[in-house]
Amino acid sequence: MIEEKSILSILVDNEPGVLSRIVGLFSxxxxxxxxxxVAETIDPHVSRITIATxxxxxxxxxxxxxxxxxxxxxxxxxxxxxxxxxxxxxxxxVKAKPEHRAEILRIVDIFRCKVVDVGLDxxxxxxxxxxxxxxxxxxxxxxxxxxxxxxxxxxxxxREPKNY
Amino acid sequence: xxxxxxxxxxxxxxxxxxxxxxxxxxxAVIDIYDELARTDIxxxxxxxxxxxxxxxxxxxxxxxxxxxxxxxxxxGATNTVTGIASAYMDSIPVVVISGQVPTHLxxxxxxxxxxxxxxxxxxxxxxxxxxxxxxxxxxxxxxFYIARSGRPGPVLIDIPKDVAKKTVxxxxxxxxxxxxxxxTYNPHMKQLQKVIHLIKSAERPVIFAGGxxxxxxxxxxxxxxARKTRIPVTTSLMGLGAFPGTDPxxxxxxxxxxxxxxxKSTSGCDLLIAIGTRxxxxxxxxxxxxxxxxxxxHIDIDPTSIRKNIGxxxxxxxxxxxxxxxxxxxxxxxxxxxxPKKREKxxxxxxxWKSTQQLAYEQGNVIKPQYVIEKLYExxxxxxxxxxxxxxxxxxxxxxxxxxxxxHFITSGGLGCMGFGLPAAIGAQIACPDKLVVDVAGDGxxxxxxxxxxxxxxxxxxxxxxxxxxxYLGMVRQWQELFYEKRYAYTKIGHMPDFIKLxxxxxxxxxxxxxxxxxxxxxxxxxxxxxxxxxxFLVDPEECVYPMVPxxxxxxxxxxx
Ligand SMILES: Cc1ncc(C[n+]2csc(CCOP(=O)(O)OP(=O)(O)O)c2C)c(N)n1
Ligand SMILES: [Mg+2]
Numbered sequence: 001m002i003e004e005k006s007i008l009s010i011l012v013d014n015e016p017g018v019l020s021r022i023v024g025l026f027s028x029x030x031x032x033x034x035x036x037x038v039a040e041t042i043d044p045h046v047s048r049i050t051i052a053t054x055x056x057x058x059x060x061x062x063x064x065x066x067x068x069x070x071x072x073x074x075x076x077x078x079x080x081x082x083x084x085x086x087x088x089x090x091x092x093x094v095k096a097k098p099e100h101r102a103e104i105l106r107i108v109d110i111f112r113c114k115v116v117d118v119g120l121d122x123x124x125x126x127x128x129x130x131x132x133x134x135x136x137x138x139x140x141x142x143x144x145x146x147x148x149x150x151x152x153x154x155x156x157x158x159r160e161p162k163n164y
Numbered sequence: 165x166x167x168x169x170x171x172x173x174x175x176x177x178x179x180x181x182x183x184x185x186x187x188x189x190x191x192a193v194i195d196i197y198d199e200l201a202r203t204d205i206x207x208x209x210x211x212x213x214x215x216x217x218x219x220x221x222x223x224x225x226x227x228x229x230x231x232x233x234x235x236x237x238x239x240g241a242t243n244t245v246t247g248i249a250s251a252y253m254d255s256i257p258v259v260v261i262s263g264q265v266p267t268h269l270x271x272x273x274x275x276x277x278x279x280x281x282x283x284x285x286x287x288x289x290x291x292x293x294x295x296x297x298x299x300x301x302x303x304x305x306x307x308f309y310i311a312r313s314g315r316p317g318p319v320l321i322d323i324p325k326d327v328a329k330k331t332v333x334x335x336x337x338x339x340x341x342x343x344x345x346x347x348t349y350n351p352h353m354k355q356l357q358k359v360i361h362l363i364k365s366a367e368r369p370v371i372f373a374g375g376x377x378x379x380x381x382x383x384x385x386x387x388x389x390a391r392k393t394r395i396p397v398t399t400s401l402m403g404l405g406a407f408p409g410t411d412p413x414x415x416x417x418x419x420x421x422x423x424x425x426x427x428k429s430t431s432g433c434d435l436l437i438a439i440g441t442r443x444x445x446x447x448x449x450x451x452x453x454x455x456x457x458x459x460x461x462h463i464d465i466d467p468t469s470i471r472k473n474i475g476x477x478x479x480x481x482x483x484x485x486x487x488x489x490x491x492x493x494x495x496x497x498x499x500x501x502x503x504p505k506k507r508e509k510x511x512x513x514x515x516x517w518k519s520t521q522q523l524a525y526e527q528g529n530v531i532k533p534q535y536v537i538e539k540l541y542e543x544x545x546x547x548x549x550x551x552x553x554x555x556x557x558x559x560x561x562x563x564x565x566x567x568x569x570x571x572h573f574i575t576s577g578g579l580g581c582m583g584f585g586l587p588a589a590i591g592a593q594i595a596c597p598d599k600l601v602v603d604v605a606g607d608g609x610x611x612x613x614x615x616x617x618x619x620x621x622x623x624x625x626x627x628x629x630x631x632x633x634x635x636y637l638g639m640v641r642q643w644q645e646l647f648y649e650k651r652y653a654y655t656k657i658g659h660m661p662d663f664i665k666l667x668x669x670x671x672x673x674x675x676x677x678x679x680x681x682x683x684x685x686x687x688x689x690x691x692x693x694x695x696x697x698x699x700x701f702l703v704d705p706e707e708c709v710y711p712m713v714p715x716x717x718x719x720x721x722x723x724x725x
Contacts (some may be wrong), residue, residue, distance in 0.1 A: 013344065017293075021285060028286050058471065065468040071290040071310060074344040 001056035035153030083159040095145030170199040186216040190236020192263025211615035215587035217247020222588030227595035238276030253578025259314035266326040289317030314347025351482030364434035374438015375402030382485035397427040409566030424521035431720035442469040451716030479615035553585040553609030555639035583612030607633040617670035620696040667698035
């Protein structure tokens, strides 16, 4: 069965140890985590955890059920397969030799991102977008020389009027 | 009013109906013990914390109440882990209260500090570290609620010493409500209608019941359902007793050591109604071949059990009892046609399987372990509460003690934990003081919690222990015999204590049978002594449990005697 990417948006009690229950569930049952983001919601008692995972359909169903079974999990919503907006932020430190600087700035311009730090021989670029956009810019910058990348992992919200 | 954490704990325990705790003191729980001693809650001091949890497990199963344990921090807490894991796998409601170092020392590698909440996270239904006394009452009440509701399971509460000592005000408590925890009890009625349709058209139906039927106390409903529809019944190890083992519709246990007819009929059925089971691999064998021609109906209170291992035609999330009650009503309302006539062919086929391949052994010059269990069954008229250790002895008990009633077979099914039986028997005996409670043990397993003989003697619990002494870690030896060309690597038990002397040293009685002729007399004498008794039977060392489905094979492919 084919594995596909699923994005799960999980509302949990904002308490110590809850993240560990979620992560422990994934590792203990051999599920994969592509990325994970967690932060408080507007309700300070609730956090949202966004997990991207690669799994086949029955496994995704099982992951959702297992998550729901945890006492601290309030709601699990699978965004993939619905209308949703997905974003990820990356900071890319790229080598910036004088002969490449114009090229880097042109790429930054095309992608509508920005240079947030400049060093003697590097630029740091901040970019926000979905997975495709981020991998596109990384592919373009790779030949120029990427020194370091930090990514936040995916966050996402549903585009439906209903809240999850 | 103002109370200490320990006092509040006692109040909540009493509100929850707790009148018995299995435990073992230590520095981190002195404050709690100090208060406990002022209440009329009974405390059983075990000899090892693992045994406290198994005893609470046995008590919970025999009484239908939540079993409670109290242990100290560090080693006291880590000793409970095996017991907790066993209760978790078998969905038994147990609350374990552990002491913890004072909050200001947590994270300091303080003396007898362990992160027991971290350690037990994957083997509890839920667990808590109480950080302030103000939360204590709510958390303890939640713990009991979680342990006993939905699919039951163990819950651990870690209480730092200063939390138990601190004084706070305590008043009327609100009803427990956890917004993120709402088990589904009521099944979808539409799904149940579909089941009735399938029953109508099925030619070769089988009911497969698991421990969920016992936990939800629905064996009466199950029996009614099976008899009304004339569908034969098999159960998992955990389900034994959910359906009468003497009923003509009884197929015997399913799975690795299931009966020929149970495994054959499940493999060949066209409708499998699975109730309160999680399709363990010891049940299914090769999953692709399991009931491969059947429509499968799966009823379980835990959604994660459904479609975890086995594809299902009709999934039904709900409580077994409620669901079976609905089904029974729907069966009454539906016109199922001439059921006895429709089942004739299928039941005849099953009868044929039964007569060609009975559970069998030959009693010659050495005692056969099966013979001991058969005689135990006869002498106790099937009325005893049987606990087991793990291994061949456990399987022979499952095969030859024909459990007619629920709550009479108490075994570590999911974890398969040696050392379970004796402490579980202690717990069951306290729950049912007037019942005969027998632990069927192997010579290996009994030595894993044998120190609990002292507990049984101290509290006057007349549990009976039947040791099937084959000189081996027999079940492992059996695998070595069958699949490793008889290379018995480290499964011969090199030195055996004298169990008779040992029993006597503990203040119990000990009896031994070395010849077949002695089996009945040792059993009848041993069962009638009003104190703990160890009965040792020197049995055939190389007897195997049959049928046996090799791990990973389809259950229709059994090794037979
Ligand atoms: C705590 C624990 N350790 C190891 C095992 C593996 N194991 C399963 S059955 C068995 C043999 C048990 O021997 P015994 O109690 O003598 O029973 P028999 O099979 O001989 O009847 C062993 C070692 C286990 N189930 N539990
Ligand atoms: Mg043995």
